[in-house]
Amino acid sequence: MVAPVIGQLDREQAKALIEQQGLRFEENFDAQFGAFEDGRLVATASRDRNVFKMFAITPEYQGGSVLGELISALLQNGHQAGYKSFFVFTPPTSSASFQACNFRPLVTHHKACLLEFGNGLKQYLNSRKTLVRPGHNGAVVVNCNPFTLGHQYLIESAAARVDHLYIFVVREDRSFFPFDVRYRLVEEGVAHLDNVTILDSGDYAVSGVTFPSYFLKADDDLQSLQMELDLLLFAKHLAPFFNISTRFIGTEPYCRTTRTYSEFMQTMLPPFGMEAVQLERCQAEGGVISAFRVRQALRKEAYETVRQLVPETTFRFLRSEDGLELQKKLVNYQRRH
Amino acid sequence: MKITKSAQSGTMQSSDLMIFLEPADELIIEIESTVKQQFEHLIRAKVEEVLTQHQVSCGEIRINDRGALDYAIVARLEAGLKRACEKE
Incomplete structure (x- = not known):
């Protein structure tokens, strides 16, 4: 029973x-x-x-x-x-x-x-059929917690190298900024580009948070396996559907997780006929721009620093009523991503 | 009958089937089965027959079959319809 x-x-x-x-x-x-x-x-x-x-x-x-x-x-x-x-x-x-x-x-x-x-995957793809573009397309998968000048720069440089660029925004809501805010700030931040499409990743980006490790042995490298499954899912199901032949990622000087992911991309995508391209990250005063730095500055209410790290669109949101409401909670938020 | 709410019937045991029903503006029947290749058309025919009998013309009906026989399909679908068409 x-x-x-x-x-x-x-x-x-x-x-x-x-x-x-x-x-x-x-x-x-x-x-x-x-x-x-x-x-x-x-x-x-x-x-x-x-x-x-x-x-x-x-x-x-x-x-x-x-x-x-x-x-x-x-x-x-x-x-x-x-x-x-x-x-x-x-x-x-x-x-x-x-x-x-x-x-x-x-x-x-x-x-x-x-x-x-x-039928989740089939429906996910079918409902996005009208967004399929011919040609040599590229993709970035971003969390954008929140959208920075660094993201904007990465997307602009990537879009310049392909016919069409798909921006997958990670759906999963375990980041400080909720999905609809992250998505909207991406939309506003890339509105000036005409060869990009923004997509919700749905359930089809395997993140470290949803990935259950219960069946793995203690010495298995959990994080690597999660990244490999995520890339296989992308390469096997998402990329062919949207004619994606290049995946872009920014260089990563600090975060080891992102660096490891980038290394996996280089080895795992080519067998699927895809290219993994690393783009130089955008610098601001005090080093490369990252969403982590933005959140740190926000926590200290250092708005002048924030202004140097995010586009006007994101800044406007952060200073809006909704943005200020969110910032109150930021003080207690400790996660790195 | 009109499907007014989300409902479910049956199990994923061998020789049974599990049915999910949702309200929809058109009739959508999705069939997944371990014996899909051989029997999808027969399962669909049975499902359509029961739906016609109960005058159900719209709704999303997702069948997950593990080799159920006709009478099981009829029973599970009727149970599902009764739940999905219930008044709140």
Whole structure:
């Protein structure tokens, strides 16, 4: 019988079961279900927004109907929460079991697969069909937390080198500036360019925050794997659809994560017939411009510094009522991105 | 019957199917199945038959099938329709 895992005791059982299977327990999830036999928990799985994770089934129940029961419960629960498509990251050995439950593989890697339930990717692409441009196109994937002169410079230089430039703004709302603000500031900041299109990344940019690591071994390089899956997803599904043959990224002197990502781009995109181009970052007084510096300056209310780092459009927003409201919260915000 | 709200029926167990229904301005039937290649047309025919019978002419109906037989398709779809057409 599958039921939600709620009581303290059940929660502890679930955690122990996950760990017995050599998996890692993760604190963040929206719902957790368990399969119980005579009051004993024999299997469990969880949902974190539209990602299913922490599947753990005791060996004697593997290969039976338990996986289907757990997936049914997660789907029902996720549907009620308003999601239409669901993702699962699993080791390649479990990929077939999920495919038997109508999950479709999006990306296959020797350490992890990403599968999707539902038509999310197809719909994402179909609804953007009218934005497809012929020719030699390029892409940047940006978070823009918030949009700076550095982003503007990167986008201008990239747009000058291709027929059309797609700007994917990372949808996921775990940055200080909410998605609609980030998106709007990009729109305003590139309004003077006529060969660019701004796109919402949807669920199709794998970020470090959504990427569940429960099934990986302690010595696996989590961050690298997440970046590789993200690039494979881009190269396999997004790029061919939009005729993207060049992906641009700014040089990165400080942030190691971005630098590693850039290195992966150089090795992983060429096999797909794509080029990865690094562009020199734009400098201002006190070094290269970054959104991190903007947030730091905002926190100190150093508006003259901010003015040197962001375009007029972003500055106007920051000084607006909504912008000032957001800044009040910035004092407590510590994340690097 | 008119689909007025989001509903769901069935499971992803083997030999069953799971159906998601949402209100929509036109009729959209999406079928995903482990035996899609062999049986999609038959599943679709069955679904259309049940919809006609209940005079459902619009709505988004997403079928996720794991090899269900006809009577299971009918039962799950009717259950889903009843939930989706309920008055609040």
